[in-house]
Amino acid sequence: MSKAATPPAARIGAGSRRWKLIRGNLGLYALLVPGLLFLLLFKYAPMYGIIIAFQDFNIFAGVAASDWVGLAQFEKLIHSDEFLQVLANTLLISLYKIVILFPIPIVLALLLNEVRKMLFKRTIQTIIYLPHFLSWVIISGLFLNILSPSGGIVNEVIRSLGGQPISFMTDNDLFRSIVVFTAGWKEIGWNAIVFIAAIAGIEQEQYEAASIDGAGRIKQMISITLPGILPIIMLMLILRIGSLLDAGTEQILTMYNPLVYENGDVIGTYVYRMGLGQQDYSFSTAVGLFNSAVGFLLIVIGNSLSRKFLQRSIW
Amino acid sequence: MRGKKFGDLALDGGIYLILIALGLITLLPFANVLSKSVSVEWAIVSGKVGIFPVGFQLDTMQFVITSEQFLRSLFNSVLIVVIGTVASLLITALTAYPLSKRELPGMGIVIVLFIFTMMFNGGIVPNYLLIRQLGLIDDLGALIWPALISVFNLLIIKSYFESLPPSLEESAKIEGARNYTILFRIILPLSGPVLATIGLFYAVYYWNDYFNPMLYINSMSLKPLQLYLQDIVINADTSSALNGSTDNLMNVPPEGVRSATVIASTIPIVLVYPFLQKYFNKGVLIGSVKG
Numbered sequence: 374m375s376k377a378a379t380p381p382a383a384r385i386g387a388g389s390r391r392w393k394l395i396r397g398n399l400g401l402y403a404l405l406v407p408g409l410l411f412l413l414l415f416k417y418a419p420m421y422g423i424i425i426a427f428q429d430f431n432i433f434a435g436v437a438a439s440d441w442v443g444l445a446q447f448e449k450l451i452h453s454d455e456f457l458q459v460l461a462n463t464l465l466i467s468l469y470k471i472v473i474l475f476p477i478p479i480v481l482a483l484l485l486n487e488v489r490k491m492l493f494k495r496t497i498q499t500i501i502y503l504p505h506f507l508s509w510v511i512i513s514g515l516f517l518n519i520l521s522p523s524g525g526i527v528n529e530v531i532r533s534l535g536g537q538p539i540s541f542m543t544d545n546d547l548f549r550s551i552v553v554f555t556a557g558w559k560e561i562g563w564n565a566i567v568f569i570a571a572i573a574g575i576e577q578e579q580y581e582a583a584s585i586d587g588a589g590r591i592k593q594m595i596s597i598t599l600p601g602i603l604p605i606i607m608l609m610l611i612l613r614i615g616s617l618l619d620a621g622t623e624q625i626l627t628m629y630n631p632l633v634y635e636n637g638d639v640i641g642t643y644v645y646r647m648g649l650g651q652q653d654y655s656f657s658t659a660v661g662l663f664n665s666a667v668g669f670l671l672i673v674i675g676n677s678l679s680r681k682f683l684q685r686s687i688w
Numbered sequence: 689m690r691g692k693k694f695g696d697l698a699l700d701g702g703i704y705l706i707l708i709a710l711g712l713i714t715l716l717p718f719a720n721v722l723s724k725s726v727s728v729e730w731a732i733v734s735g736k737v738g739i740f741p742v743g744f745q746l747d748t749m750q751f752v753i754t755s756e757q758f759l760r761s762l763f764n765s766v767l768i769v770v771i772g773t774v775a776s777l778l779i780t781a782l783t784a785y786p787l788s789k790r791e792l793p794g795m796g797i798v799i800v801l802f803i804f805t806m807m808f809n810g811g812i813v814p815n816y817l818l819i820r821q822l823g824l825i826d827d828l829g830a831l832i833w834p835a836l837i838s839v840f841n842l843l844i845i846k847s848y849f850e851s852l853p854p855s856l857e858e859s860a861k862i863e864g865a866r867n868y869t870i871l872f873r874i875i876l877p878l879s880g881p882v883l884a885t886i887g888l889f890y891a892v893y894y895w896n897d898y899f900n901p902m903l904y905i906n907s908m909s910l911k912p913l914q915l916y917l918q919d920i921v922i923n924a925d926t927s928s929a930l931n932g933s934t935d936n937l938m939n940v941p942p943e944g945v946r947s948a949t950v951i952a953s954t955i956p957i958v959l960v961y962p963f964l965q966k967y968f969n970k971g972v973l974i975g976s977v978k979g
Contacts (some may be wrong), residue, residue, distance in 0.1 A: 425809070
C-alpha cells in the first residue's frame with residue numbers, strides 16, 4: 374500500500390476512475406460482444422488467411438500442412454505478363470473513369486442548381502438517381518440487350534443510318550469505353566447529390582452581393598458556387614483516388630467475356646478467375662494482397678493529404 | 689437590358705435541354721427493354737421494337753414471373769433481405785451504442801479495429817476458404833452473416849447517437865433507468881429516421897448482392913434473384929427459366945424471356961423507389977457530414 378502511494382495522487386484517481394467507469398458500465402461492454410465476434414470471425418480471420426500467399430497452398434492439406442514458398446508467388450506475379458496487362462487495364466479503366474466521370478456530377482449539380490421550376494428539377498433527379506439502385510446484373514442485362522448485334526436498338530439505329538452493325542460486347546477495342554459509359558450511366562446522377570447538398574450550403578448573401586455588382590449567372594456559378602464547393606470536390610477526389618485499383622470488379626464480371634479479356638480483365642476479376650476459377654489459391658491471394666496493400670497505402674496517403682490541405686479527414 | 693434577358697433565356701434553354709437529354713438517356717434503355725418484354729418474338733429478333741411494343745402480348749411476362757425457378761429465386765431473395773436487414777440493423781445499432789460513449793475506456797480502440805477493415809481486407813480467396821471451413825457453401829447464411837455489419841453504416845448510426853443531447857440520458861439516469869432501458873426506451877425510439885435509412889441501405893445491399901451468391905451458392909434451389917438473372921441474361925442460359933416446363937421448349941421465345949426477366953427483376957426496386965429516394969438522400973447527407 375505504501376508503495377502505491379508513491380505515484381502522483383491524480384494518477385491513482387484516474388486509474389480507479391477508469392475502473393469505476395468500466396465496472397459501472399459492464400452492460401454496455403456486453404453489448405459489444407456480438408459485434409466483436411463478427412469482426413473477429415469475418416474480418417480479421419480472413420486476414421490471417423493471407424498467409425497462404427506465402428505458401429503453395431493445398432486445399433486438402435490446409436494452412437498448417439501446406440508448404441512455405443516465401444515470396445515465390447510475388448516473384449511469379451512480377452514476372453507474369455498477364456498480370457502486368459491486368460494491372461495496366463486496371464489503371465487505365467480507373468483513370469478514364471476518374472478523368473471523364475468525376476467532373477460530370479459537379480457540372481450536373483451546377484446545372485440543376487440553376488433550375489427554378491421545382492417540379493422539373495425533382496422529376497429529373499428522380500429519373501437519374503434510379504439506376505444507382507439497380508444491381509450490375511440488371512444494368513449489364515439492359516445494355517447487353519440494347520447493344521446486341523441481333524435486334525438491339527442501338528444497332529438498329531446504326532443500320533437505319535446506313536452503317537454496319539457493331540458487335541459491341543465482344544469488341545476488345547470498344548470494351549473499356551463501354552465500361553466507362555455504363556458506369557457513368559449508372560452513377561453520375563447519384564454522385565451529384567453530395568455536390569447539390571454542398572451548393573445548398575452556400576450563403577445566399579454572396580449571390581445577392583454579386584448580382585448587385587452586376588455579375589451574371591454564369592459569372593456567379595464560376596466565382597461563387599464553384600469555389601464554395603471546392604473543399605467537397607477535393608475531398609471526393611481524394612476518396613476516389615483512394616480506390617484507384619478498383620476499376621469496377623462487379624461491373625466487369627457481369628459484362629466481360631473471353632473475347633475482351635485482353636483489354637477488360639482487371640485485378641479484381643483476375644483474382645476471381647485465378648482463385649476460384651483455376652483454383653490457384655496462393656497466387657490469387659498474392660495478387661489480392663498486392664491489391665489490398667496498394668489500396669491501403671493510397672487511402673492513408675489521401676487521408677493525410679486531406680488532413681493537411683483541407684483540415685478534414687476521413688477518420 | 690434586353691440582351692441580358694435573352695442571354696438568361698438561352699442559358700435556361702440550354703440547361704433544360706441538357707437535363708432532358710440526360711433524363712431520356714436514362715429512361716430509353718428501360719423503355720426499349722420493357723417494350724421488348726411485351727412484344728412478339730419475331731418483332732424483337734428482327735429489331736422492329738423501339739420504345740413502343742410491337743404485337744402486344746403478356747404471355748412472355750406471365751411465363752417468366754410464374755416460372756418455378758423465378759418464384760423460388762424471388763422467395764430466396766426476399767428471405768435474405770428480410771432476415772439480413774433485421775439482423776444487420778439490430779447488431780449494428782447495438783454495437784454503435786456503446787461505441788458512441790467515447791468516454792468509456794477501450795471504445796476508441798474498438799472503433800479503430802472496425803475502421804481498419806474498411807481499408808484493408810483479406811481478399812476473395814481467404815474469405816472463400818473461411819466460408820468453406822464454416823460449412824456455409826450452399827447455405828443462405830453465407831450471404832448474410834459475413835455482411836452483418838457495414839462499418840460505414842455503423843459509423844453513421846454512431847455519430848447520430850453522439851449527436852443526441854446528453855441531457856436525455858442524464859435525466860433518465862437520475863430517475864434510476866439502467867443502460868438497456870435508456871437504449872430501448874429513449875435512444876432507439878428517437879432514432880427512427882436514421883434507422884429507417886440504414887435499414888434501407890442494408891435491404892438494397894442484400895437485394896442487389898450477386899457477387900457473394902456467385903461465390904458461395906451452387907444449388908439451383910438456393911439461388912437468389914440476381915444470380916438467376918445472371919444465368920438467364922448474362923450467360924444467356926434460358927434453360928433454367930424453362931425448368932419444369934421442358935415440353936414448352938419450342939414455344940418459349942428466348943429474347944422475349946430475357947427482356948421480361950430484366951424487367952421483372954427491376955420492378956421490385958421501382959416499387960420501393962419513392963422510399964429509397966427519400967431516405968437515401970437523407971442518408972447520404974448524414975454520411976457526408978461525418979462519414
